[in-house]
Amino acid sequence: MHLDSANFGLSDKIFYFIPATIVILISWVKYKGLEHVLINYRWIFVCLFLLPISVIYDTLFFIRSKLIFLLNAAPKQHDERVKHVQKQVRKWVEAGRPSRMCTARPGWQNISFRRGKYKSTLTNIEVNLMDILSVDTERKVVRAEPMVSMGQMTALLNPIGWTLPVLPELDDLTVGGLIMGVGIESSSHLYGLFQHCCISFELVLADGSLVKCSKEENSDLFYAVPWSYGTLGFLVAAEMSIIPAKKYVRLEYTPLTSRQQISSLFPATASSSEKFDFVETLAYDRDSAVLMTGRLTDDCEFDKVNAIGRWYKPWFFKHVEGYLLRNKKGVEYIPLRDYYHRHSRSIFWELQDIVPFGNNIIFRILCGWMVPPKVSLLKLTQGETIKRLYENHHMVQDMLVPMDKLNDSLDCFHKHVNLYPLWLCPFVLPNEQGMVHPRSSASSEMYVDIGAYGEPKVPNYHPRETTRKIEQFVSDCDGFQMLYADSYLTEQEFRKMFDHNLYDKMRRELDCEKAFPEVYNKVCRAARD
Numbered sequence: 001m002h003l004d005s006a007n008f009g010l011s012d013k014i015f016y017f018i019p020a021t022i023v024i025l026i027s028w029v030k031y032k033g034l035e036h037v038l039i040n041y042r043w044i045f046v047c048l049f050l051l052p053i054s055v056i057y058d059t060l061f062f063i064r065s066k067l068i069f070l071l072n073a074a075p076k077q078h079d080e081r082v083k084h085v086q087k088q089v090r091k092w093v094e095a096g097r098p099s100r101m102c103t104a105r106p107g108w109q110n111i112s113f114r115r116g117k118y119k120s121t122l123t124n125i126e127v128n129l130m131d132i133l134s135v136d137t138e139r140k141v142v143r144a145e146p147m148v149s150m151g152q153m154t155a156l157l158n159p160i161g162w163t164l165p166v167l168p169e170l171d172d173l174t175v176g177g178l179i180m181g182v183g184i185e186s187s188s189h190l191y192g193l194f195q196h197c198c199i200s201f202e203l204v205l206a207d208g209s210l211v212k213c214s215k216e217e218n219s220d221l222f223y224a225v226p227w228s229y230g231t232l233g234f235l236v237a238a239e240m241s242i243i244p245a246k247k248y249v250r251l252e253y254t255p256l257t258s259r260q261q262i263s264s265l266f267p268a269t270a271s272s273s274e275k276f277d278f279v280e281t282l283a284y285d286r287d288s289a290v291l292m293t294g295r296l297t298d299d300c301e302f303d304k305v306n307a308i309g310r311w312y313k314p315w316f317f318k319h320v321e322g323y324l325l326r327n328k329k330g331v332e333y334i335p336l337r338d339y340y341h342r343h344s345r346s347i348f349w350e351l352q353d354i355v356p357f358g359n360n361i362i363f364r365i366l367c368g369w370m371v372p373p374k375v376s377l378l379k380l381t382q383g384e385t386i387k388r389l390y391e392n393h394h395m396v397q398d399m400l401v402p403m404d405k406l407n408d409s410l411d412c413f414h415k416h417v418n419l420y421p422l423w424l425c426p427f428v429l430p431n432e433q434g435m436v437h438p439r440s441s442a443s444s445e446m447y448v449d450i451g452a453y454g455e456p457k458v459p460n461y462h463p464r465e466t467t468r469k470i471e472q473f474v475s476d477c478d479g480f481q482m483l484y485a486d487s488y489l490t491e492q493e494f495r496k497m498f499d500h501n502l503y504d505k506m507r508r509e510l511d512c513e514k515a516f517p518e519v520y521n522k523v524c525r526a527a528r529d
């Protein structure tokens with residue numbers, strides 16, 4: 001057959017173009033090496049596949065949750081869904097309690113670095129309750145099911161002038177995970193952790209019974225639930241307080257250019273009688289940072305409004321760094337929902353390791369509307385090569401330490417990981433019973449969450465040894481490790497860090513021994529892959 005331009009139509013060009021491209025690609029991968037391509041060119045897969053799929057996924061879910069709430073269907077279905085949870089647990093009891101239980105939520109969907117190995121060996125109980133049940137503006141309470149995400153919360157509450165006192169910033173964080181684990185935001189210096197803004201929990205217990213707990217009712221259980229990681233029962237609803245929201249956050253950026261400034265100005269601001277609504281610091285090196293203080297407001301200076309959530313806008317941490325580089329203070333008015341999700345588009349600063357050019361203005365204008373890729377999809381598709389790279393050359397940790405240990409803590413992180421930016425988020429820790437409380441007798445104590453996410457820049461970084469050194473330091477400071485991250489603590493060290501008195505009491509009273517693993521056996525490094 002003789003080929004010439006006359007009989008070589010478009011379909012022929014496409015027909016031959018595709019296999020030719022595939023052959024070239026395969027040759028390129030063979031030349032470069034699959035591992036190198038998977039890691040250094042992951043952005044190709046992310047941009048071509050994960051970003052569009054993420055858009056479709058979020059669009060469908062947004063429409064669904066809007067319809068459900070508009071049709072007011074959730075409350076009617078809620079009771080049926082709770083009965084389904086109870087039925088599954090009773091069936092497990094009748095079967096002779098074959099193995100301990102956990103939720104059936106696939107491990108790749110949660111906002112943690114790993115998946116629980118226990119998902120494949122324990123009895124999985126479906127707890128697919130994902131709707132906001134009611135917003136009571138008289139009582140200032142929102143009642144929600146555990147799979148409700150923070151993105152759903154802001155989408156519903158903010159437009160009607162309300163918000164959660166503590167609304168953690170990643171869209172896909174769920175009410176259940178933030179209660180059974182931990183949740184924090186830059187308003188936590190006023191309101192504490194996510195658990196401290198909760199009014200009541202409704203749980204299905206190991207015998208299939210439904211129980212409600214609050215400070216006034218079954219209070220021991222109420223204080224034992226936070227940080228219990230689903231090992232006392234299945235959460236089926238929670239009531240959280242809501243506070244009036246305003247349209248903007250007046251955000252003031254203050255560059256800090258010395259260790260002394262960081263360790264004095266930041267703690268003083270967090271405890272300041274000025275009571276800023278939001279306080280947060282991003283540290284870009286051991287002696288340079290940007291302190292951000294925010295106030296809710298309905299008024300604004302229009303020339304200073306910055307809708308940082310718009311797809312074409314720079315990544316927030318890069319925008320903030322600009323104030324440091326210019327060594328110049330600044331004030332902006334940021335729409336509230338944009339503020340809450342300020343770190344979502346760049347997944348804090350994690351996206352720079354995945355799509356290195358993601359903050360480029362051309363990429364942002366053309367593809368920014370699809371960003372960020374869903375954390376769950378990144379986790380689902382990362383494969384062993386990327387997982388191994390993150391295992392050996394990446395840290396994701398949040399350590400909660402008393403504010404008066406800030407300076408020593410930053411020295412410890414600088415020495416062992418030299419990883420920046422660091423997220424410094426202050427929070428007040430009330431002295432209540434439960435797994436996490438100050439060791440002092442004070443009614444409450446100011447703590448700070450040090451978030452380290454990225455590639456350690458020390459020559460001798462080793463995930464286990466390095467993390468254990470930091471864990472030891474944090475434990476010696478009467479601090480706590482966030483348990484979504486890799487915990488290399490031994491069980492004895494874990495029980496030293498977290499107060500198990502009330503937890504053990506509730507495990508006995510609720511007959512949990514055969515029903516659920518202990519927390520340690522769900523969160524330790526050996527329990528996750």
Ligand SMILES: Cc1cc2nc3c(=O)[nH]c(=O)nc-3n(C[C@H](O)[C@H](O)[C@H](O)COP(=O)(O)OP(=O)(O)OC[C@H]3O[C@@H](n4cnc5c(N)ncnc54)[C@H](O)[C@@H]3O)c2cc1C
Nearest residue numbers: 036038039040041042043353354355356389390393394455
């Ligand atoms: C956990 C992690 C995830 C990353 N993901 C991506 C990504 O998805 N896409 C992307 O373009 N860039 C990614 N990067 C950035 C990547 O480090 C650089 O783009 C570039 O690959 C650096 O390669 P290097 O050999 O000079 O690494 P160096 O900075 O010299 O790192 C020293 C050693 O660390 C290991 N290492 C570090 N980075 C990599 C890597 N990317 N591949 C294999 N081994 C590595 C290797 O053993 C390397 O020799 C990632 C980096 C890390 C640490």
Ligand SMILES: NC(=O)C1=CN([C@@H]2O[C@H](COP(=O)(O)OP(=O)(O)OC[C@H]3O[C@@H](n4cnc5c(N)ncnc54)[C@H](OP(=O)(O)O)[C@@H]3O)[C@@H](O)[C@H]2O)C=CC1
Nearest residue numbers: 102103110111146168174176177180181182183184230235
């Ligand atoms: N700003 C912040 O505060 C941020 C917090 N995080 C971390 O992310 C976590 C939240 O991630 P998310 O994906 O929402 O939560 P997960 O699905 O990871 O749940 C966390 C734990 O809570 C248990 N759990 C969740 N829902 C229920 C329920 N209805 N009944 C019983 N147990 C339940 C899970 O049990 P099981 O394993 O059986 O499913 C799991 O052990 C937080 O704990 C936090 O540590 C991460 C990023 C930011």
Ligand SMILES: CC(C)=CCC[C@@H](C)[C@H]1CC[C@H]2C3=C(CC[C@]12C)[C@@]1(C)CC[C@H](O)C[C@@H]1CC3
Nearest residue numbers: 111112113348350375378379382386396398453
């Ligand atoms: C603000 C607080 C308290 C914590 C923030 C933690 C997040 C930065 C991490 C929680 C889960 C992490 C995952 C990744 C990046 C960092 C987190 C979002 C990945 C997306 C990194 C790339 C991997 O291939 C998949 C990871 C999934 C979990």
